[in-house]
Amino acid sequence: MHRTTHKTRAALLLAASAALAVFAATRARADGGQIAPAASLNDVIGNIRTWLVGVLTVLATTFLTIGGVRYLIAGGDPGGVEKAKTAMKSAAVGYGLAVLAPVVVAVLQTIVGSKK
Numbered sequence: 001m002h003r004t005t006h007k008t009r010a011a012l013l014l015a016a017s018a019a020l021a022v023f024a025a026t027r028a029r030a031d032g033g034q035i036a037p038a039a040s041l042n043d044v045i046g047n048i049r050t051w052l053v054g055v056l057t058v059l060a061t062t063f064l065t066i067g068g069v070r071y072l073i074a075g076g077d078p079g080g081v082e083k084a085k086t087a088m089k090s091a092a093v094g095y096g097l098a099v100l101a102p103v104v105v106a107v108l109q110t111i112v113g114s115k116k
Contacts, residue, residue: 045109048108049101049102052105059094060097063094064091066087071088
């Protein structure tokens with residue numbers, strides 16, 4: 001019964017990460033997949049923010065999926081579970097950075113002296 005619980009949790013985690021990946025992909029390309037040509041420094045910085053959030057989200061979702069798969073196939077092995085936890089912690093860091101990316105870009109705008 002203990003292994004079944006781990007497999008169920010891992011399957012739910014994989015389903016959640018797949019749903020998150022689909023949501024992130026549709027959210028990142030809600031503008032039709034086009035990035036406008038840069039007419040000003042603000043446009044360049046905005047494009048950097050868009051790419052940065054997209055790349056971080058994809059990487060974090062990948063690490064979450066890898067962690068879920070490792071957890072699923074670990075079968076209670078402490079070494080495998082630890083590797084899975086490490087991958088999931090990396091995913092959490094990636095999602096945190098994706099959330100903070102607009103703040104980093106705002107700081108960059110302040111340093112460069114660009115105003116919206």
